[in-house]
Amino acid sequence: MEAYFLSIVKKRPVQIGIVAFVICALVAAFFIVKSVKKKKRAIQADQSVYSNQNFTDLTTDSLEVESFFKGFPTTDSIQQEVREFYIRRNYQLAWFNEKGMTNAGPNFYSQLQSHSLEFDDKELITKSLDSLIMLSQTDEKQFISQKENISQLELMLTTTFFNYAHKTFSGTIKDPFDLEWFIPSKKKNYQTLLDSLVSFTRGEKVQEPVNQYYILLKDKLVAYREIQRNGGLPLVETDVKLLAIGDSNTCISSAKRHLFLTGDLGENDNSNIFTDSLKTALVRFQHRMGLVENGKINTATLAEFNIPIEQRIKQIMVNMERLRWVPVEMEEEYLLVNIPEFRLHIFDNQKQVWQMNVVVGKDVHKTSIFKGNISQIVLNPYWGVPTSIVRNEILPKLKRNPGYIARNNMEVMSGNTVIDPYSINWNKYNGNVPFSIRQKPGNNNALGKIKFLFPNNFSIYLHDTPSKSLFNESSRAFSHGCIRVAEPHKLALYLLRKESDWDEGKVDNILKTSNQTVIKLQPTIPVYIAYFTSWVDNSGALNFRKDIYHLDQKLSDEIFGETVKQ
Template identity: 35%
Template sequence: MKILRHILVLPVIFFAVLSADGESVTSWIRKKVENLAAQPTLNDSIKLFCLPTLQKQYQEHFYTPFWSSDVRIDELMSLIRHCDVDGLQPTDYHLKILDSLARKAGNENAATRDILLTDAFILLSSHLLNGKIDPQTITPRWNISPVDDRIIRFLIELPYVRVGDFYRSIIPQSHLYEGLRYQLKKYREIDKQGGWETIPSGKILKPGNDDSRISLVRKRLLSTGEYDGPEPEQPDFYDDQLSEAVILFQRNHGLEALGTIGPQTLAEMNTPASERIRQIEVNMERIRWLPESFPDYYILINIPDYMLFVYDHHIPVGEHKVIVGRTYRKTPIFHSTLQYLVFNPTWTIPPNILKYDILPEAQKDSGYLAERNIQVFESNGTKLKPEKVNFASADASGYTYRQLPGDQNALGVVKFVFPNPYNVFLHDTPSKRLFNRVRRTFSSGCIRVERPIELAQYLLMEQPEWTSRKIDKTIESRKTQVVRFNRKPEVFLVYLTAWENDDGQLQFRDDIYSRDEPIYKELKSSPDESN
């Protein structure tokens, strides 16, 4: 059927191309595309971004125009004009010169316009599919090569596929992306209307207080939807309904949700709508970096949220607080697959922790290692007595330091291993109290997980020999045991500072590693174009 449709449409294209006066549009396209081999700019001045693909596709299709239909041109131009709904900039996609060419007659201008429409389409499609910014280098993708096969297939089938349908098929399909698109529109409307009034600082506000700032708090929460009640008879009184709205706001911003309004809550309330828009746009870009669809079974760890979620058949089946890397020992972002766990793990101390944490303490206290059940080995495996080691010597940093299983072991009673180049894994911790903190950046890069035995029980659920009783007895033995998973979840470490949760509540988190601003700067950058 597709072949038949191609045959039926060819006479229309042939007529449209050759019925124009003078040199045909096809001839002009051939000249211009062939000239690109010697001079990689169109008309000697207009930069193209998808040059290899563009040349190849025009050659393979005998230089016939891809954009011979006014309907398809209008659809693409509309998509370019409104790509800001995805946090992108219309001016990045030849918008100005395409608008000027629309007002010019002649086959040469038609050829230039067709080439620019093709280049804009490939660039915009690639940005929607993979992001405008390369997450590895945090630089914009202006030279697009290679190109996703779906883009090429669309160009080939362009006469009978609507641009809007293609666009809807390539934008991220996750609820995370759709939620942020909705919230971006909402916050832009708020910003257009002037945003919200700044709430002055002052004493901590608590339910039951009378304060002139209370009416401002109510208006602030009304604008973003946390408060949806009527204007009370006493607008300056902090009533129960407002308290519930404040608690919701605090939860939505990763704050301690007590209902009291102190400096941190005020700072979040006073963050301008324009800054929240920037945050939303940055995180839409991050979502474009993620896989188009997640597997049935996976673990998602959002670093700024300090949370781990287990999904089975796309349904959330468990959530755990986590502790992530300090700001100077950042937990990396990557994707892997969970392979096995280790009960009663030993801990071989990494070089950085050894250098900055362990050796300085051992120099001050000769009993430091013994108290923590840490053994010292030479490179040949010979065990050394800690009291005989000169920890201030250069030799000390060359030894292997291994902490045995036990109550003080830094990895706790279980660790979860997924191969990665950063030597990052999930593990238990003896420092349980730290999970009560709101900001949980205390690790050296690995991820400490709350209730790890519960997580292990779920992950081993389809291995019936590993009953709760057997897990408990294994831990009590203090013997190290490796258990490989029969069913292995994929693991995604992500960095989202804005997203919409399952309840439709927009979530904001602190940019703990200062990663938002560089992305926003590049997201709003434009190529050097002379058009």
């Protein structure tokens, strides 16, 4: 057979060459088709959005897209978003059909204008976009007669949309971890969002991929921008340190005007007399600011009155940036600790069911921002004293008197063995010691009678405390980082409400003893440790708090290039 083939090659070289060429061509075609099929599988038109009636005969192509980027530069990631969008719809136009521009174009442009006004952001609306939109609206017939106009505006709207979406819904900060924010969030699909926008025909509102609290805070931003445009909030200035019902002072009319504009005061009589209605409005205002709610004009209340509206607007925007990092959809059941508010919020069916005061870490012992899952409740816990506290606070006392251990119901441990503190020469240690120290269960245990564990890299947990008086303070940053809760017993029973093996009687009987008992929770309960200095509460009221860890300043530097003063 081999000899026969060689003889044919010698006799018919031309024919063999043709056959070889055809075979090679077929093989190449096979691999090209296979490659194309792979690409089609990777990026396909979304059939849930596109149907025959959605498609248009107007198209662009890859060369036109690449040519557009040369005159309208943007980031590589945005360019890739644009490419993928047109590949998925087979390069058919999104903002135009045979009749001209669809409703999606003017609707999105209006959205851009609102964004520019609300956020004082001039970057997204360019002169080119402005002029093309104006031309399309003033002389539509002339505009659509020139294919170049349609192509430019089509690609400009698509590119601007992806720029807008990433900036508005993902945030301007590339890595929140750099700002000590360790709550994970899911990547958002802006392809699908644009699919929805351009497929709507009657100006329907697109569901924005942001948390509900972002939307509420954005509404307040709009309201404060309006107040700013109309002259801002009046300052409330006086030398008197305390004003109450019945008092008269020239600053009171300014206070009434301020509270009327912020919605705390229903009717403004413009007088300088301290009235009952002013007291009620002041209580509302003090509640929103996290102050003592005494209904009087005092030094702390005056300080909040006199923060300029420009600073309040930036504070709102800084917290909107944080809300872009929060998951769009929260779990059905979760806990949320807001550090600057010093409050723990308990949610069920995504609605707040109750809340309580907490104590958080001092500025030098910041409580970390992250998400965990409560997996255990510990009754009558031991407290393993952190190494830093042993080194900096306990060791100096042990050098003076090892009796400190017994007086504080503690134990010195070497592995699992209890060591007599008097048998140790504490004076030879100046830093870390080769022993651990723990406090035994009891009413004076630093963790109280209950702690709530959620595994994390920060050694943070929720716990009871014997120092109950601290919960009455308006500012409650006193701990070494862990979070003390005001109502641990109520919280434990709430988390155990679905556990048939546990009821209040059983829990209370164990708490009467000094025996450590660990209760495992199944399923675990998500807990968010967050940091918001401005938010809208369940009643619709806009809240502000002090930037106790100076994190607003860091984020403001990133967004505005300057700090937010408080």
